[in-house]
């Protein structure tokens with residue numbers, strides 16, 4: 001078994017500000033988050049915790065403090081080993097009722113009898129994003145339930161744990177092409193794909209926008225951040241068939257006006273918006 005070493009940063013921050021900070025930290029390279037009332041634990045592979053990263057991280061924290069001067073925010077960091085990490089996840093990650101019909105279940109939890117008739121996604125998160133604890137994953141799943149059709153060929157851009165792609169296959173999609181530029185996410189997605197026995201219909205690739213095949217997808221899902229959406233929306237639109245659908249998540253509601261202009265430029269018409277707390281997800285039809 002490979003042993004990975006991680007850096008865990010514990011940030012003392014009130015729970016009301018945690019999602020906002022997670023939205024920014026996902027961009028920097030942290031891959032795992034655990035939220036508690038007064039603390040946010042963020043984790044990343046040790047080799048990513050270099051001088052350049054630390055400068056970026058400190059600048060981000062300083063900016064956040066400036067924006068919210070009354071906030072009591074401090075942090076410390078330590079190294080952890082994979083075994084400890086997994087044990088910690090096991091004690092903290094529970095079953096998530098992601099939508100009224102979809103349950104996300106880690107392998108160390110038993111399925112309560114009341115969920116027996118629901119669609120169960122078997123997801124062990126390890127270091128990747130996509131446990132269903134975050135609003136953006138749940139909002140994506142609710143839009144997938146609404147727009148998924150059986151014949152669809154799907155692209156899951158920024159797959160994380162593989163949760164959204166796996167949900168699509170289990171809801172009956174024909175195929176999923178899942179991409180992530182984080183090697184840990186890809187390793188984790190591959191494990192989850194096997195766990196859910198969907199490997200015949202789900203292809204998993206390490207990479208970014210350039211590894212997406214040119215074929216036209218019926219549905220593209222991307223639960224990524226604002227800046228990545230801005231960067232890649234034109235390419236994602238070009239990979240969607242005419243009348244096809246793009247589901248975008250990871251958007252802070254305040255950022256929507258900027259994006260709506262960009263969607264219009266790319267012939268993408270919003271057909272449904274859903275939100276929870278400060279997060280919005282949108283389904284767009286490509287004209």
Ligand code: SAH
Nearest residue numbers: 129130137158159160180181182185208223
């Ligand atoms: N789809 C999952 C995970 C979302 S987190 C869910 O909905 O819960 C966003 C994921 O996008 C992360 O795993 C991150 O590694 C990946 N990502 C961010 N920028 C990317 C890029 N440019 N190319 C590919 N993947 C990217």
